[in-house]
Every structure is written in structure tokens, then in C-alpha cells.
Amino acid sequence: MGLAPSNHLIDRVFSMGAQFAHWRDYASHKRFGMLIKWHAIMPALTAALGYFPGGMLGWMEDTPRGVVRDWIAPQPRFEDAFRHGPHALTEAERATLVKGFSGLQGPTLALSVTDDEFGTASAIERLLAYFRNSPVTHLRIPPESMGYREIGHFAFFHSRFETSLWQIPLEWLKARSVRADLAQFVVKTDAR
Structure with missing residues (x-):
């Protein structure tokens, strides 16, 4: 979404475990x-x-x-991946890539789970920092709070979560709200 020239048309965003992880994350x-x-x-x-x-x-x-x-x-920054090699961009071109992320102005719900070894809080926040004009709510859920032993990075989209986890983004996309019982897991909300 950050690279799409039309991202200013997006009304509301949901992401699950989306991050720009650096190995230190x-x-x-x-x-x-x-x-x-x-x-x-x-x-x-x-x-x-x-x-x-x-x-x-x-x-x-x-x-x-x-x-x-x-x-x-x-590299710990997205744009640094284009500094060298066959896909190298000039400094101005890299700055333009980063600037494109600011076109997204619709509110974002970034959902992550505490047992995601890739989508750690720091990795999620690394990506969210690029969306400077999108009001962000980062909801970080422990699997146990939803009655699960584990969820991890890849399982959220499995149909077994249709009546539980999938309802969280559905409510967000419809009404831009997070269920009251999940409010304790909001680690970040900013109005930007």
C-alpha cells in the first residue's frame, strides 16, 4: 500500500503481522x-x-x-534495500519511495500476536512508522486471551479462526472500532 500511487484513496486498512523485520527484531x-x-x-x-x-x-x-x-x-530500513546492486536507486528516488507511504491517510488497525517470532512489536512498529499520515491502532493479542495455545505468524488466515479472530478486522473495517474486551491489548493508538 505504501508504494501504490492511489493509496490516498484507501478509506481503512487492516494488517495482520505486517512488518519490515530486521534480524534484530x-x-x-x-x-x-x-x-x-x-x-x-x-x-x-x-x-x-x-x-x-x-x-x-x-x-x-x-x-x-x-x-x-x-x-x-x-538493512533495517526499507529504502536501504535499494541502495546497491541491480535494483539500486538514487537517494532522491529512495526518498520518493518513502514519501509515497505518507499518501495513505485512512486509519490503520495493525493486528499482531505475541507468539509471532517475525512480527515482534519492534518489527511491526518499524513498518508502521512509514505511514506517517495514517492514524494507527496497534492491537497485540496474546493467543491465550482468545482461548488458543498458539497462533504464530502464519496461522491467522486459517479458517479455524473465522468465528473468532477474523471478527476483529471485520468489525474494524465496518465500524472502525475495536471490541471493548480487547482494548487492554492496544499497545499504540495515535491520531496523527
Whole structure:
């Protein structure tokens, strides 16, 4: 959305676990294993095969090379991924990319879960900081509060959450409200 020239037309936004994670943002108790998995194994297999065979490994879906390149970027800022290499942009072009994010003015509900090793609070906030003109509500839910042992980074969109978790963004998109019983999990609200 930040890169879409038409983002000023968006009335309301919901994101689930969306972040621009830098390796330092990974959950501290899983950071070493994630570094090996995501920054050694994943790029090596992708370089050898031209894509990442996530389905075969049971990690996730098969993933294109360009997506892997973006995911494993070592820079803590989005625009720095375009500083060098075949996709290098000038400083002015990188500034224009960042400025594009400010076009989004509709309110955003950023939902995250506390057991997401990628979508840590710092990783979520790293991305949200780019949307300077969007009023943001960051709702960070512990799975136990919803009656689940775990949710993690990838499970939210599984149909088993249709009558529970999916109702949170539905209410937000319809009425721009967060259920009163979830208010205690709002970690950030700003009107910008």
C-alpha cells in the first residue's frame, strides 16, 4: 500500500503481522535459529534453485527469488534495500519511495500476536512508522486471551479462526472500532 500511487484513496486498512523485520527484531529466544534458517539456508537454496522450495521443506509455500531477496534484506530500513546492486536507486528516488507511504491517510488497525517470532512489536512498529499520515491502532493479542495455545505468524488466515479472530478486522473495517474486551491489548493508538 505504501508504494501504490492511489493509496490516498484507501478509506481503512487492516494488517495482520505486517512488518519490515530486521534480524534484530526476531524474537530473542528464536533469533539464532531464525538467522540460520532465513539468512543461510533460505538464500542458499534460492540461489541454487531459482526459488525457495518452502512447500517441499514444510516451512511454507514455494517462494519466488525476489520475495526471498526482500525478506532476507540485511538493512533495517526499507529504502536501504535499494541502495546497491541491480535494483539500486538514487537517494532522491529512495526518498520518493518513502514519501509515497505518507499518501495513505485512512486509519490503520495493525493486528499482531505475541507468539509471532517475525512480527515482534519492534518489527511491526518499524513498518508502521512509514505511514506517517495514517492514524494507527496497534492491537497485540496474546493467543491465550482468545482461548488458543498458539497462533504464530502464519496461522491467522486459517479458517479455524473465522468465528473468532477474523471478527476483529471485520468489525474494524465496518465500524472502525475495536471490541471493548480487547482494548487492554492496544499497545499504540495515535491520531496523527
